[in-house]
Amino acid sequence: MGTVRLRTREAWRSLESLEQHSLTPPQRAQVDALRVRVREAAEALGATVQRALYDAWRGNHRGVAKCLEAGLTAEQLESLRREFLARRPQAMGTARIHFQTGGALERDGQLSQALDQYERGLKLAPLEVDMLQRYRRLRRVLGGRATAPTGHERARSP
Template sequence: MLRPGETPVWLTASDLSRGGLFLRSDGLLPPLFARLPLVLELESGPQSVVCEVVRHVPAEQAQVWGMPTGFGVQFVEATLALKSSVDALLRAGPGRRVAPPAAASPSEDTEAARVLEAYRARLTGDHYAVLAVPPDLDMGSLRRCTREARATLESLRQRPLSPAQSLLLDSVLTRLHEAGEVLGTVTQRALYDAWRGNHRGVARCLEAGLTSEQLESLRREFLTRRPQSAGMARVHYLSGSALEREGQLARALETYERGLALDPLESSLHHRYRSVRRALDARGAAAEPSNERARPP
């Protein structure tokens, strides 16, 4: 039931784990952190549970990530019966009948639990949150962080994991691969950052070799869904140019940044932003030695 009082709807689920699942939906997505009643139609019988919405995948993100639109939910206070039924279903594999739930599962590996719990807390965030990196990290460092994270997680396969830990590890590795693929490719990262208004991430892609032709192609795709952004960003460009001519560089920089938040793939805004940033940095560097000389002994 997506909203209180509405008729329940049938949705196809994927990425089932002990902690939650992904629900495919082409309609409006329920609000983040909303709690929804859900009935899982498992082969072992229906299981009722309350879920919390923890992730949205709207159409534009689904296109970038190559996945269906929909939303991810986590189970709220899932019963032992539900967890056992899900464990049994996952062990059985697709197309096979589910045996009665097994008894107890092996104790969890302490070191794996420490690593996996750190990732579990980040899985509901965006790709940068999954990798635990800032959104303006350069491409080389970002790729290195991705490789190191993957190596750490893969090493956990050598440890005596419980079934629940193995399932969580698979989910984390899938999410990590998804984040690394998008953020590690300049064209995909640039479009991903554009949807978030992250112009600094787009600038990192330009530094890493994103061509002007690729930038313009991505911008056309971006503006097909946000056509109003170009005009609004243009106003900020003209205002920033006027401030720049008056010598008000700090205000010009802020104005250009507001324009880039609206249209992060606009090349002329990037050019003016970089130019003013360099001028301000040079002004600060020139003022620093004179301040040192003026300082009393």
């Protein structure tokens, strides 16, 4: 979030410096339109709650996870989850299939395939904290190995 705020300030300063020059009416209109876009981006991406919802609508579970790391509370996440599912009620049904398939694959030791299924589910329902945690734990397990897992390798507890 800090990086977004920094880049927003930099963009805002750049737009202000453009106004020091003589601008034609079409150029001034472009600068004004860019100001609106920068302000909207700062509002959507510069605060954890708005950023989490922005990322959720785009299926960006990694962005949601970063919002949790940045201080998004469990209550805020649950509120966003309810709002998200109210607007996309079908998302959880399909995501649940991926989550269950991933769980079966993980139990069978097919960790890479399980991770793939979790990721597919999280793209549909990115505000599921239990699945975000399971996905992250499994990524750590797989990331700690020199080679890709094969066969029936079992996940170790973190």
